[in-house]
Amino acid sequence: MAKISVLGSGAWGTALAMLLSDNGHEVLLWSPFAEHTEELRRTRKSSALGGLELPAGMQFTSDMKKAGERQDAIVLATASVYTRGVARELRPYVKTGQLLVCVAKGIEEKSLLFQTDEVQEEILDAVVACLSGPSHAEEVARRLPTTCVAGAADSAVAEQVQALFMNRVFRVYTSTDVKGIELGGAVKNVIALAAGIADGLGYGDNTKAALITRGIAETARLGVKLGAHWETFAGLTGIGDLIVTCASMHSRNRRAGILIGQGKPVEEAMREVGQVVEGVYSAKAALALAEREQVEMPIVDVVNRVLFSELPAAEAVRMLMERDPIAEWNHL
Numbered sequence: 001m002a003k004i005s006v007l008g009s010g011a012w013g014t015a016l017a018m019l020l021s022d023n024g025h026e027v028l029l030w031s032p033f034a035e036h037t038e039e040l041r042r043t044r045k046s047s048a049l050g051g052l053e054l055p056a057g058m059q060f061t062s063d064m065k066k067a068g069e070r071q072d073a074i075v076l077a078t079a080s081v082y083t084r085g086v087a088r089e090l091r092p093y094v095k096t097g098q099l100l101v102c103v104a105k106g107i108e109e110k111s112l113l114f115q116t117d118e119v120q121e122e123i124l125d126a127v128v129a130c131l132s133g134p135s136h137a138e139e140v141a142r143r144l145p146t147t148c149v150a151g152a153a154d155s156a157v158a159e160q161v162q163a164l165f166m167n168r169v170f171r172v173y174t175s176t177d178v179k180g181i182e183l184g185g186a187v188k189n190v191i192a193l194a195a196g197i198a199d200g201l202g203y204g205d206n207t208k209a210a211l212i213t214r215g216i217a218e219t220a221r222l223g224v225k226l227g228a229h230w231e232t233f234a235g236l237t238g239i240g241d242l243i244v245t246c247a248s249m250h251s252r253n254r255r256a257g258i259l260i261g262q263g264k265p266v267e268e269a270m271r272e273v274g275q276v277v278e279g280v281y282s283a284k285a286a287l288a289l290a291e292r293e294q295v296e297m298p299i300v301d302v303v304n305r306v307l308f309s310e311l312p313a314a315e316a317v318r319m320l321m322e323r324d325p326i327a328e329w330n331h332l
Contacts, residue, residue: 001024001025001028002025002026002072002073002129002164003005003025003026003028003070003071003072003073003300004020004025004026004027004028004072004073004074004075004164005027005028005029005030005068005071005073005075006020006027006028006029006030006074006075006077006198007030007067007074007075007077007078007086007090008030008031008076008078008079008086008104008273009029009030009031009036009037009040009046009048009060009170010048010077010137011046011048011049011137011138011141011275012077012103012104012137013029013075013077013078013103013238014029014046014048014049014054014137014141014164014311015137015138015140015141016075016077016103016131016140017029017054017058017075018052018054018055018058018140018141019140019165019167019170020075020164020165020267021054021057021058022055022143022167023167024166025164026057026059027055027057027058027059027062027127028058028059028060028061028066028067028071029058029059029061030060030061030062030063030064030067031060031061031062032062033062034062034064034303037060037061037062038228040054040060042062044056044258046141048135048137049141051131052141052142053113053280060184060266064089064090065092065093067090067095068090068092068093068094070095071094071095071098072099072100073100073101073129073161073164074090074094074098074099074100074248075100075101076090076100076101076102076104076115076119077101077103077104079104079106079276079278080102080104080105080108080278080281080282081106081107081276081281082105083102083104083106083108083115083118083119084108084118084119084276085120085131085159086123087100087118087119087122087123088122090123091122094123094126095210096125097125097126097127098123098127099127099129099157099160100119100123100124100126100127100128100129100249101128101129101130101131101150101161101164102116102119102128102129102130102131102252103130103131103132104187104278105132105182105185105186105188105189105278105282106185106189106278106281106285107183107186107282107285107286107289107295108208108285109281109284109285109288111241112285112288112289112292113131114178114179114182114183114186115182116128116129116130116178116182124264126215127152127154127157128152128324129150129151129152129157129158129160129161129178130150130151130152130181130182131148131149131150131151131161131165131172131208132148132149132151132181132182132184132185132236132237132238132241133146133147133148133149133237133240133241134146134147134148134236134240134241134243134244134245135147135148135244136244136248136250136251137250138250139250140170142204143169143206144169145169145171146169146170146171147170147171147172147173147236147240148165148170148171148173148236148237149172149173149174149175149181149235149236149237150162150165150173150174150175151174151175151176151177151178151181151237151331152174152176152178152180153178154176155174155176157294158174158175158176159174161174173236175232175235175237177228177229177232179220179223179226179227179228180228180229180232180233180237180238181232181237183219183222183223183226183228184219184223184232184237184238184241184242185235185237185241185283186278186285186286187215187219187222187241187282187286188215188219188238188241188246189245189253189277189278189279189282190253190279190282190283190286190299190300190303191211191212191215191216191219191242191245191246191279191303192242192245192246192251192253192254192257192279192298192300192301193253193254193256193257193279193280193283193307194211194215194257194299194302194303195208195211195245195247195254195257195275196213196246196251196253196254196255196257196259196261197257197258197259197260197261197303197306197313197316198211198257198261198317199257199258199261200257200258200259200260200261200262200263200313201255201261201262201313201314201317202227203317207317208246208247210237211246212242212243213247214298214299215242215299216233216234216238216239216242216300218290218295218296218297218299218300219233219238219242219297220233220238221295221297222286222289222290222293222295222297225293225294225295226289226293226330229272241257244286246269247295252273252275252276252278253277253278253279255273256267256270256272256273256277256279257282259272259273260306260307261313263313264266266280266307266308272292279303280307282310283300283303283304283307283308284304286300287300287304289326298319298320298323299320302316302317302319302320303316
């Protein structure tokens, strides 16, 4: 049994805390909001997961010192835009060699760093890994079969994360391609916005299939340029995560895209979804990364124009369809 803190009491953090508790670990769930922590203690139910009952042994805190000290592992599960700030707050309390597991998906807009890079920059002497894949929190919390990938530069660290999380309904593979894992997780949110926009416009399955396959193609192009392995994008954290995010109404990015496709302004769509829409925050960063590496990402490009330059959604689709003719695999 390990002592594990999960930082972030939203749907994903709570679902993973439930999973780790099921695995027999001593789990402490941290929220920055004292009133939310008190609600969790009192009701032992998660409003973020539709009122699901929480395991009896799970504990709750809003004290970062308590969450950070004397833990075998710490899971960072806040939305990606808050990762650096949470890591900075955590830094004074962690031991040298502390295992930190990043489970959010995104690219920091200012630095163009991935989640593990942000955390490592803030906590230099920590051991940082990631966990990613096609994994809606609502389904993990209901203990429906799910598969993910534990990523770390050191395969032994990835195996350590695998051992903490894996059980009969949550299968975990390992990989040392951290960059590929994190890029796939970040860009799929942007592509899911495009898929939702197409749904909002009333387009069909053909359109969605095109967005998914061409979306993974442009993600892989950027990944290979960054030194990632192309095989990663054919796996769970690439095409797997992209499929689930583009096809499911659990996906907040797809839901936001549908509203935008129906003509609602971005801010209104985000408010209506009621949760952090990661793709909106990752879109600019993904495009900036592509431009820095001189990699063409036409879907990411038009999503940015729809989100931030008032390009009509139907016009964005027309721009994609009328691009110059090329061979499908003239470049990855």
